[in-house]
Amino acid sequence: MTANKTSTISIVLAYLVVYFVWGSTYFFIEKALHSFPPFVLGSIRFIIAGSLLMGYCALRGYKLFNKRDVKRAALIGFLLLFIDMAAVIWAEQYISSGIVSILGAAAAIWFILLDKPKWKANFGSLPIVLGLLLGFTGVVMLFGEQIFNADVNNGDGKNIIAMIVMTVGTIGWTVGSLYTKYTQDKKDPVEEEKKEKPLNVIVKTAWQMVTAGVAFTTVALATGEYSSFHIEKVPLHDWGALAYLITMGSILAFSCYIWLLQVRPATEVSTYAYVNPIVALILAHFFTEHLVTELQVFGLIIILFSVLLMNWNLYKNNRTFRVLRARKKIKRLKYMAPKSSIPRIVEVADFDEREKKKNQAKIDENNC
Structure with a gap:
């Protein structure tokens, strides 16, 4: 009985971390950008987080290198963590963290459009097609507000560019996720012959973070961000925001996410996608100077409902719902x-x- 209670408490706590910590990272990125240039921020965050995670894996005695898995982790890290997070960080210089989180939730649209092997099933499902149309409607509403609403349009067009960059970033995340989906079960005949054991999922994640950190560092050096960055001028509270992103966002929240996938149904764990933008929008409203409009809230509701429709077949067949x-x-x-x-x-x-x-x-x- 005690073990069951402990397990339930652990699951609830893990969900709270994934729901609220991940949702709050948008806010803390916006705070850290007051002192850190965007690619310097990504560089420091992922180099430290990846190194800490790799060190943890070494202490646990996990195997750290496997040519095939490292190559794959590097590509996934580039697409998921560098392309997507670079878009998030860069976009938050010009648009609200709340808007960025809503556009991030709209990534489900690209999963439907780019998952070619699933086209027949997806486009043959009425809920999915309706969800796709609703999702596009919500995104168009957000773009329309940024163009025509003088209260949120700063006049130089950078907010529109930021939204386009964020959309491209979500496409990068989708491509990386689909690559992971369709390659993780493929067996390499050469490796099968060698009987090489695959790396632990935490080790692969560490390599993904290190790859993203190296990519961020390369861009930061090439663009001169590091040469113009003065570390001594960073106030303590902005260091605190960066420390939160490293420890809570990159390490703790992701570890909880991986653990939940092992003990709970994936469709249930995926519900974080509905909570994260709500958390981000609330934090943006109460703790930033950005204006959270009724249209943004309405756009969020439409997009989240569209995500529900696009995942309806998964939820309908989920064990919890059947019970x-x-x-x-x-x-x-x-x-x-x-x-x-x-x-x-x-x-x-x-x-x-x-x-x-x-x-x-x-x-x-x-x-x-």
Whole structure:
């Protein structure tokens, strides 16, 4: 009983971290940009986070190098962490962290459009097509506001460029995610012959962060950001924002995310995509000078609803939802059935659970 409680508490805490810490990273990026140039910020964040994670893996005794896995991790790190995060960081110089988070949530649109092997299934599903159209509507609304609303348009067009850059970044994230999806299960005949053991997922993540850090550093050096950056002028609170991004955003939140994927259904874990932009928008409204308009809130609602529709088939078939539907059906049968039959309905409803307990008891008895 205590173990189950601890497990439940751990799961809840992990969800809180993934929901709220990841959602808050948009806000802390905006704060850190007061002192750090965008590519310097990415450079320091991912070099330190990747090094710390790699050090942790070394202490745990994990294998750190495998040519095939490192090459793949480097490409994924470039697409997911460099292209996407560079877009996020650069865009937040000119548009609200709340707007950036909403555009990030709209990445589901690109998953539908770019996942070619799934085109037939996706475009043959009415909820997905409706979600796609709604998602585009929400994005167009946000672009329209930035163009025509004088309260949020600064007049130099950089806000529009920032939104385009952010959109390109989400496409990079999508391409990297799809590459991961379609290559992780492929087996290399040469490696099969060598029987080389794949790297631990945390080691791969460390390599992704190191790759992103190297890419950010290269750009920061090439553009002169490092030469014009004065480390001694950075105030303590901006160092605090950077430390939060490294420890809480890159290490803790991602570790919780990976752990949740191992103990909970992926469709359930993916619900962070609905909470993160809400957290970011609330923080932008109360703790920044950016104006959060009714149109932005409405656009967020439309985009989140579109994401729900685009993932409807996954959620519909999720184990948790099936259990809830089954319980609801049993409850309805209990009220419809004669009282004498209710014990039998309850007995049938609990049969699978009791069978599992019996089988587990037999296994425990045999082990003893």
